[in-house]
Amino acid sequence: MIADKIIYNLNEIFCPIDLGHPLRGDEMKEAKILKNGYIAIYGNKIYEVGEGDVPEDLVGEETELIERSNHVAMPGLIDCHTHLVYGGSREHEFADKLKGLTYLDILKRGGGILSTQRETQKADFDELYLKSKKLLDHMIFHGVTTVEAKSGYGLDWENEKKQMEVVKSLDENLAIDLVSTFMAAHAIPFEYKENPDDFVDEVLKMIPLVKEENLAEFCDVFCEKGVFTAKQSYKILKEAQKYGLKTRIHADEIESIGGSSVAAELKTTSAEHLMVVTDEDIKKLAEAEVIGNLLPGTTFSLMEDSYAPARKMIDEGMAITLTTDSNPGSCPTANIQFIMQLGALAMKLEPNEIFNAVTINAAYSVDRAKNIGSLDAGKNADIAIFEAKNLDYLLYFFATNLCTEVYKNGTLAVKNRQIVNEDKFFKNNKKDIEQIEKEKKLKTRIPIYLDNLKRRDEEE
Numbered sequence: 001m002i003a004d005k006i007i008y009n010l011n012e013i014f015c016p017i018d019l020g021h022p023l024r025g026d027e028m029k030e031a032k033i034l035k036n037g038y039i040a041i042y043g044n045k046i047y048e049v050g051e052g053d054v055p056e057d058l059v060g061e062e063t064e065l066i067e068r069s070n071h072v073a074m075p076g077l078i079d080c081h082t083h084l085v086y087g088g089s090r091e092h093e094f095a096d097k098l099k100g101l102t103y104l105d106i107l108k109r110g111g112g113i114l115s116t117q118r119e120t121q122k123a124d125f126d127e128l129y130l131k132s133k134k135l136l137d138h139m140i141f142h143g144v145t146t147v148e149a150k151s152g153y154g155l156d157w158e159n160e161k162k163q164m165e166v167v168k169s170l171d172e173n174l175a176i177d178l179v180s181t182f183m184a185a186h187a188i189p190f191e192y193k194e195n196p197d198d199f200v201d202e203v204l205k206m207i208p209l210v211k212e213e214n215l216a217e218f219c220d221v222f223c224e225k226g227v228f229t230a231k232q233s234y235k236i237l238k239e240a241q242k243y244g245l246k247t248r249i250h251a252d253e254i255e256s257i258g259g260s261s262v263a264a265e266l267k268t269t270s271a272e273h274l275m276v277v278t279d280e281d282i283k284k285l286a287e288a289e290v291i292g293n294l295l296p297g298t299t300f301s302l303m304e305d306s307y308a309p310a311r312k313m314i315d316e317g318m319a320i321t322l323t324t325d326s327n328p329g330s331c332p333t334a335n336i337q338f339i340m341q342l343g344a345l346a347m348k349l350e351p352n353e354i355f356n357a358v359t360i361n362a363a364y365s366v367d368r369a370k371n372i373g374s375l376d377a378g379k380n381a382d383i384a385i386f387e388a389k390n391l392d393y394l395l396y397f398f399a400t401n402l403c404t405e406v407y408k409n410g411t412l413a414v415k416n417r418q419i420v421n422e423d424k425f426f427k428n429n430k431k432d433i434e435q436i437e438k439e440k441k442l443k444t445r446i447p448i449y450l451d452n453l454k455r456r457d458e459e460e
């Protein structure tokens with residue numbers, strides 16, 4: 001069949017292997033790296049990837065041929081943990097941080113998350129929408145095509161709903177895809193300080209509304225000293241599961257108070273942060289197949305050295321992702337490439353582990369692996385292209401945006417480092433997968449390709 005677009009002469013293409021579950025332990029070291037590769041797109045889907053010359057049967061008169069030597073490609077990056085929607089910013093606290101004040105110190109005096117809550121409550125829908133859109137622009141610019149976004153600064157229903165409606169609207173309007181999470185609060189509101197269980201009851205009342213109004217797919221809880229206890233977190237997540245929401249939990253970020261055990265017990269999709277996770281809890285998380293969403297940018301920005309023990313987690317058989325935690329306090333960034341570099345420089349992860357963490361594993365973390373996270377035929381043509389001689393260069397040349405092009409659903413969304421086609425018109429591209437299947441049975445090219453390679457290896 002004739003392809004609509006073929007990107008070719010790519011120095012290297014990183015092809016994650018989708019095993020039907022997140023890559024765990026040593027599986028994270030595995031990937032197929034195509035040299036001098038091409039990616040053929042049909043409609044909004046990946047049609048074929050391969051190595052060497054573009055097969056003639058893919059090229060017709062209408063085929064757009066895009067030469068990309070001195071570039072590398074991989075599936076569009078997935079930022080699977082962000083606090084995208086918020087009012088204000090907190091650079092004024094930055095100087096205090098430099099003087100040595102901790103996150104909890106700032107929180108105690110009514111700053112930090114509490115100030116973001118005030119600003120988020122004050123801001124109207126339009127203000128939050130435009131502010132969040134700017135952040136998303138930075139993200140797509142760095143190669144990100146899907147973003148998880150949490151509420152949790154609103155606290156009361158009206159403001160939580162406002163945050164989730166902003167996420168929904170951004171998802172509907174922009175090329176980038178969003179996955180909405182109802183986050184049960186970043187802090188206990190001041191008026192509930194004496195009776196935090198009463199606030200838990202308020203959260204429990206919001207869960208059915210989230211489901212009823214289809215505002216989020218996931219529920220997340222901030223399990224931390226001074227916020228929700230393990231017992232309260234359990235109660236909230238259990239209720240969320242009862243209403244059919246998928247779950248995740250901020251656990252073991254500052255102090256280990258039992259969040260990981262809650263994750264293991266409830267088999268949440270993921271557990272977040274895990275900076276101070278115990279060896280025993282790593283085993284429990286691995287056993288329960290909970291993905292560790294790791295956020296080294298937060299450790300970096302808090303000027304600490306307690307990076308999550310990623311190496312140990314992988315060695316114990318866990319699946320991990322790397323993600324920005326983009327938020328106004330502990331990690332004000334939209335640059336997932338830098339987070340990947342921290343995965344190497346601070347966590348000592350290997351390149352394949354890092355690239356798998358932000359593609360296929362992140363896709364499982366947001367429950368979208370059926371459509372994204374690898375370059376298998378039939379998945380969405382979400383592709384990030386970087387100016388680099390090889391994949392290792394992406395980790396070596398740090399803190400600089402190397403992304404030059406982004407394809408979202410087969411259409412250019414970033415071209416020559418500039419955002420183009422930012423709206424979602426092409427999301428409804430008529431040449432969807434059912435149509436392709438009707439026209440011609442889809443070939444599962446990557447597995448075929450792998451077989452060929454294997455055979456070639458055997459011959460040699």
Ligand SMILES: [Zn+2]
Pocket residue numbers: 081083250272325
């Ligand atoms: Zn977070």
